[in-house]
Amino acid sequence: MNLTRRLLGSIALVALLSPNALAAGPAAATPTVERAWARATAPGATMGAAYLVIDNRGRRADRLLSISTPRAESAQVHVTIRELDQVRMRRVDPLHIAAGERLVLEPGGTHVMLMGLRSPLLAGEKLPLTLRFETGGEVKVEANVVAASPAATDPHAHHAQ
Ligand SMILES: [Cu+2]
Numbered sequence: 065m066n067l068t069r070r071l072l073g074s075i076a077l078v079a080l081l082s083p084n085a086l087a088a089g090p091a092a093a094t095p096t097v098e099r100a101w102a103r104a105t106a107p108g109a110t111m112g113a114a115y116l117v118i119d120n121r122g123r124r125a126d127r128l129l130s131i132s133t134p135r136a137e138s139a140q141v142h143v144t145i146r147e148l149d150q151v152r153m154r155r156v157d158p159l160h161i162a163a164g165e166r167l168v169l170e171p172g173g174t175h176v177m178l179m180g181l182r183s184p185l186l187a188g189e190k191l192p193l194t195l196r197f198e199t200g201g202e203v204k205v206e207a208n209v210v211a212a213s214p215a216a217t218d219p220h221a222h223h224a225q
Contacts, residue, residue, distance in 0.1 A: 093122040093124060093126075093199060093200055094122070094197065094200035094201060094203060095118050095119060095120040095121070095122065095126055095161060095197055095200050095203065096118075096119045096121065096203070097116055097117070097118055097119075097193075097195055097203045097205045098116065098117050098119065098205075099115075099116060099117045100114065100115070100116035100191075100193060100205045100206065100207035100208070101114065101115055101116070101207050101208045101209070101210055102114040102115070102178070102185055102191045102207045102208070102209050102210070103185065103209070103210065103212040104184070104185050104186055104187040104209050104210060104211050104212050105181060105184045105185045105212070106184065106212075107184050108184070109181060109184060110179070110180060110181050111177065111178060111179055111181065112136070112177075112178040112181055112185050113171075113175045113176065113177060113178065114139070114169075114175070114176040114178060114191060114193060114207050115169045115170050115171065115175055115176065115207075116169050116176070116193075116205065116207065117166065117167065117168050117169070118161055118166070118167040118169070118195075119166045119167075120161045120162065120163060120164060120165050120166070120167075120200075121164070122163060122164075122199075122200070123163050123164070124163055124199060125160065125161060125162050125163050125165075126161050126197045126198055126199045126200050127158040127159065127160055127161065127197065127198040127199075128141065128158055128159040128161065128195060128196070128197055128198075129158050129196045129197065129198055130195075130196045131176055131193060131194065131195050131196070132193070132194050132196075133178065133191060133192055133193050133194070134182075134192060135178070135181060135182055135183065135185070135191055135192070136178040136179060136180050136181050136182065137179060137180025137182075138178075138179045138180060139176055139177065139178050139179070139193070140155050140157065140176070140177045140179065141155065141156045141157065141159045141169075141174065141175075141176060141177075142154065142155055142156065142174065142175055142176075142177045143156050143173070143174045144172060144173055144174070144175070153177075156174070158198070159174075161197075176193070185209045186209060187209055187210055187211040188209065189209040190206040190207065190208065190209070191206065191207040191208075191209055192204065192205075192206055192207075193205050193206070193207055
């Protein structure tokens with residue numbers, strides 16, 4: 065009898081300390097945004113690209129409704145589609161994030177397209193981005209602007225504009 069009681073006590077303690085118990089709080093429902101960076105742009109360029117990692121550690125799916133930055137008129141999420149020898153891009157609105165999913169936005173794949181840049185993005189600068197999630201609310205990050213490498217795949221080379 066005594067042993068059963070102690071055993072039950074231990075189980076209760078384990079339940080309290082488990083990651084699931086911690087994830088139950090409302091704060092844990094907000095997806096985290098990390099490793100944000102953007103390419104430096106040439107003088108006069110009106111478009112740029114930013115990349116980041118969205119980690120939804122919550123137990124609920126979420127949707128990224130919008131991204132904004134004071135540095136550009138608009139920001140959109142684009143996916144890259146490869147068909148035979150053609151590379152195209154399509155806007156994804158909203159972007160779905162499954163529970164527990166980690167979405168990596170990177171060159172050659174899904175990216176944040178910055179349109180109507182108000183000034184060039186210079187290497188060493190920080191680009192403020194605000195991501196608005198349907199459930200998780202607003203997440204603000206600062207993307208590191210890094211020098212554009214000519215050898216790197218540039219997804220914007222495929223845009224018609
Ligand atoms: Cu694009």
